Amino acid sequence: MTSEQTSTTRAAPDTGSPKRTRLPYYPGCTLKTTGKGLEDSALAVAETLGVELVELPRWNCCGVVTSLTDDDLMRHIAPIRNMVRVQEVSDAGLVDDKRVVTLCSMCFNALKWSNARIVGDAEDLKSLNDFMYLEEDYRGDAEVVHFLEILKELDPEAIAEQVKTPLGELNVAPYYGCTLLRPKSIGIDDPEDPTIQQELLEIMGATVIDNPYKTVCCGSYQTVQDKYAVAELTHGILSHARAAGAEAVTTFCPLCAFNLDNRQREVLEKHPDFEPMPVFYFTQLMAVAFGLNPKCCRFDLNHTDPRPLLRGKGLMKEGA
């Protein structure tokens, strides 16, 4: 971007490139329901940064959990059918990239792992293509990326330029969970000591509280079977963040968010002295820092309301 530009009418956010790259985007079911706060805020942030996410016109379940059994190909149909959809929009010229962007880190994990597993085995790819005979054959050249990777590719200056409300007063502990990082072949960062959220939070001006519990398991689907077992994990993760000085945590995973946020109800049952802590989707905080309309954050869907904290820090107007 040239600083000499003095146009009085401020058009669409300018990121320096004349034509925005259109990336295929896979939402996943949670982002259309309980995780709306992640989708809406991420789409608003992407638009601000000049990244055009084009939702796949047809998509199905990501597969949720990657099947590790050798001969259980049935469980790979769902993710690979989505890769066929990516191929379709790419072939039709509706997008400029064969890398499909995910926001939900479980969808990211399931799609990327399955894609790698099936593309890496020509015989299995043929089996699936034969089974899905109503679809075009998947050629195996589409890729799965996470939104954080797209953010990391951008010029940090361009991101910093959009920060209207630096998060300076806010002490935030990034939380990763497992699906963004493990297995190592799929993960987007060091599985033991990830820093990708920290780097971006620092651009946002936040005070980042690093702590070793950032990669501890949230309890995942045990939350269905035994919510109190998960509540103990939540208590551990949030108490350590609090002890390290954090006032809130961030995540990209709707399941981690559910376990860390909604399970605070059960934490309070067992530990009445526990101080509730807001759990942000990463992009909700980005939207706050960018000064975007808070409606896109869907804070009404958060269990522990983060708005009092934001207002207390002067990061959100009263009444907003």
Added chain:
Amino acid sequence: MSESKTMMEKISESTRSLTTGVDTRDVEHWVTIYIMGRGYSVPADLTIMTAMEFAGYKLIRSCGCRQGFCGACATIFRREGQYKLESALACQTRVEDGMCLVQIPFSPAEAAYYDIAAESYDYSVFSKHYPEVARCVSCNTCTKACPQDLEVMDYIQSAIKGDFESLAEQSFDCIQCGLCALRCPAEIVQYNVGHLGRRMFGRYGSPEPEHLKTRLAEMERGEFSSVLDALVGASTEKLKELYAARVRESDE
């Protein structure tokens, strides 16, 4: 009338199938189909349904509107030399030589019982009444089974996403034949999920039609009472007269 017929004509009439009205002497092309494994020679231009009747079956189930709308005549068949089990509506599909078939008179599938006014208009209504939807592996077997060529898997995925509008749109032509549910490896009852979704969309997702509100108000004001009372009180002769003089849409 019958007295003028020759004996040969009477015999000829008796060979005519009572239900199909097909005179076998007029038939040039014949095919062999297998109904529940037993072979029958039937005229090649019949539908599966009329062919079954030609073969002597009296259909008291698996037969309804005969127009492809009611979904009662779900049929599973296999073409000669093929491994695939295919499905169709018997009243809409012509027989083929070597076709092996059976009709499915009824699907004893679960249908949820609910008070639509008490349900919340979001995805949770599906996980509450049909939690199996979460088990969909996207194999698309339901879509392949659908005799209406609906994108069944896509509308189940719409249910998982809580997208009532696309679910209603994509399942609108469902005739509830049950073939999708019979073939689903995840044991989902697709057609009842679709039914629930369309009802929810109708109640909560679509605006109340203005003309319906207007007409209901007219009825409540008693604007049609005198016309109706006149009909109820009319003599049989008068009713016959009115019926003969009626204006049909096709007359206009």
